[in-house]
Amino acid sequence: MADTASSYVQIDGVGKVYPSPRGDVVALQDINLDIASGEFVSIVGPSGCGKSTLLKCLAGLEPISSGSAVVAGKHLAGPPDSLGMVFQRDVLLDWRTILDNVLLQAEFLRLRRSDLKGRAAQLLQRFGLGGYEERYPWELSGGMRQRASICRALLCDPELLLMDEPFGALDAMTRDDLNLELTRIWQGSAKTVLFITHSITEAVYLSDRVVMMSRGPGRIVDVIDIDLPRPRPLAIRESAEFGAYTQRIRHHFAELGILKE
Structure with a gap:
């Protein structure tokens, strides 16, 4: 769990609503999350759970409907200072x-x-x-x-790197290579990283913590600390300790009716 006093990102009760003639669409509801400076946090969840919406809100690309977000001690009112963002497409x-x-x-x-x-x-x-x-x-x-x-x-x-499923469209070997390079850069620079992925394995491999989200509306259902030594070779994914984390996440999603076991 991130220490609030040393948090680089503080998300407090954030909600996001999209108005519609057929009724408001609640994309995010009561999101609470603190991310420590230099921490690597991944978000996993099904399509439509608001992962990308949350990232856009933190990037200042979408206004927050309720709650507040603080980045580097400043309340969010547009793109934060010292921000880097990588989208799903290379654009x-x-x-x-x-x-x-x-x-x-x-x-x-x-x-x-x-x-x-x-x-x-x-x-x-x-x-x-x-x-x-x-x-x-x-x-x-x-x-x-x-x-x-x-x-x-x-x-x-x-200082802050937001990554919206940047490797999702890549082949497995290229994805592995970029996972390794990303972790090397992160460990050598102490950047704060929020990373979105559909891959549970990728989330566990990269992260200090994995945030699980569920849809209807988008909300956080669990936050899991990943206690695996760094640096992490790709072979660590074959270990029993690594498998226990992925199994725990899959089981929790199965209980929510999102995955089948």
């Missing part, structure tokens, strides 16, 4: 080179491109995209495009 601009796509983050923040060009090149090299700086997105595979989008989110070294 790269096809008319810009890969390097220019990564540097787009600098332009948004009105920073000098020349000051960050070296860091952009280093990130691309680290994510296996060295030599592709002048290529265009349509020349790259889906996995390579998503790597570039992660580089863009990391360009300005954000």
Whole structure:
């Protein structure tokens, strides 16, 4: 459990309602969650449970209907400072080179491109995209495009990284590779990460805590501490300790009628 006094993100009674002519749609109800500075937290749950909505609210892309959210000591009233976000799709601009796509983050923040060009090149090299700086997105595979989008989110070294199921459309080997690289970067930078995934295995592997959500309306039903040593090799997924965590989460979802055992 995160210590509220040292929390980087504090979510207190957050609700989100979408008005509709056929009646209001309650997407989130009474969400309470504290995330410590430097903590890696994943959210798992069925489609339609509000995972992405919660992330958009924290990114300042959607207004909160009720409750409050505090990020780095400031009440949320728009995109928080020092934010990086990775979406389900890479959302790269096809008319810009890969390097220019990564540097787009600098332009948004009105920073000098020349000051960050070296860091952009280093990130691309680290994510296996060295030599592709002048290529265009349509020349790259889906996995390579998503790597570039992660580089863009990391360009300005954000304190908070929000990731909305970034690896869901990738093949298993590419997904494993990016899981490893993401954990290396996180452990070397002490970023606070909130990660959405449909994969229970991925959530357990990456996280300090796994938040379970259920739909109708979207709410938190459990938060599970993951007490596994770091760094974590991929082989840890074959251990009995790892399997106990995934089984516990699956069993809880089965009790809620979300999964079949």
